[in-house]
Amino acid sequence: MLNSARTGRRPGESGSREAILRTARTLFAGKGYDGTSVRAVAARAGVDPGLVMHFFGSKAELFAHSLELPFDPAELEEVLSGDRSTLGRRIATFYLKRVFHDRAQTVLSLLRSSVTNAEAAAMLRRAVEASAIALLRRHLPGRDAALRGELVASHMMGVFLARHILRIEPLASLDEDRVIELVAPALQHYLTARLR
C-alpha cells in the first residue's frame, strides 16, 4: 500500500483504492477482462462506481493498474545472473517452482484476460516488455536477447497450458523436477546456442 504521508492522500482514500485493486484482481482473474465491469468491481469493493472512475478513469486503466506479473523482477534478475552454462535449468526451475507453483492463479488470470480480450493482451505485452524483456536485454548478449527470451517463455507458457489447463497426461502429473529435467536442454539451446 502507498504511504499516505508520501502521496498526500487521506488514509481512507488509499484504503479504498487498494480495496478496489484487490477486488479488480479477483474479478479479472475469475471472469476475465470482458466478464468484469467497473460496476461489479465497485459493488464488491463496497464503493461507488464513481470512485473507481475517479481513481482509474476507465476499465482499461483499472486493469492496467491491477495487472500483476507472476514473478518478482528482482528474483528473475537473480536467476539471469550467474553461470550461463546452467541458465536453462535455472530458468526452468524458476518457472516450474516459482511462477507456476506459487503464482498459478496470477498466470491463469493473465491468460484468461489475454485470450478473451485484445486490449488486455496489449497491456500484458507492454508489462512484459517493460520488465522481463528489459531484464533479458541487460543479461543476455547480442541482438537476439529478446527473441531468445520469447522462445523460452512461449515454451513455458505452453507447458502451463498443458499441465494446469488441459491437464493432459502424462505431462500433467509429472513432478516438477522431472519437467525441469525434460525442458532444460531446449531452454539452454534457446538461451545460448547460435540461433540459425
Place this chain on the structure above:
Amino acid sequence: MLNSARTGRRPGESGSREAILRTARTLFAGKGYDGTSVRAVAARAGVDPGLVMHFFGSKAELFAHSLELPFDPAELEEVLSGDRSTLGRRIATFYLKRVFHDRAQTVLSLLRSSVTNAEAAAMLRRAVEASAIALLRRHLPGRDAALRGELVASHMMGVFLARHILRIEPLASLDEDRVIELVAPALQHYLTARLR
C-alpha cells in the same frame, strides 16, 4: 453434412442440426464456453431452444459435438510418417503453415473455451487424446510417445500465444519459415532424443 438417406433423418432435421452446430462453433469461438448459452445459439440459428436440447441434450454435449480440432488427422498422420531425422522440421511446418495459419480461428476458439471453463478443457483433452495422442503412439516408438508429443504441442501452443495473442516482438513478426528454423531443433530433440 450427414447424408440424410444414410442417417434416415428428414432433410430439414439434419439441416437444422448442421445450422445449430455452425452457429455454436461461431459463438463458442467468439465468446468462449461460459459466454455462450443454448438460448443464444438457438436464437442465432433461427430454431427453438427445445430443438437444440432435442439434438444435443445439454450445452456440454453441444460443445463436444461442435468441437473441431485445428488439424486433419490424416494430414498429421502423413507428417508423422517418413524420415524420423527430419520430423522436428516437418512438425514445425505443420503447426506454422497449417494449424496456425489456416486454422488460427479454431485454435483461438479452443484456447478461449479451455482457459475460461474446466469442462471445455476436459472435452478438448479427450478429443486430443483420441486423435493426436493416439496417432503419436502408433508412429513414435517406445513408452514416451505421448510425452514427446505433449512437449512438442505445448511448445507450439506457447508460440501461438506469443505470436497471435500477446503479439510480442520480435517473435510475432518473424516469418513462418524463420520460426520453423528456430524451433525445429527443439522439436527434433523432444521427438527423438533420449529423454533424460
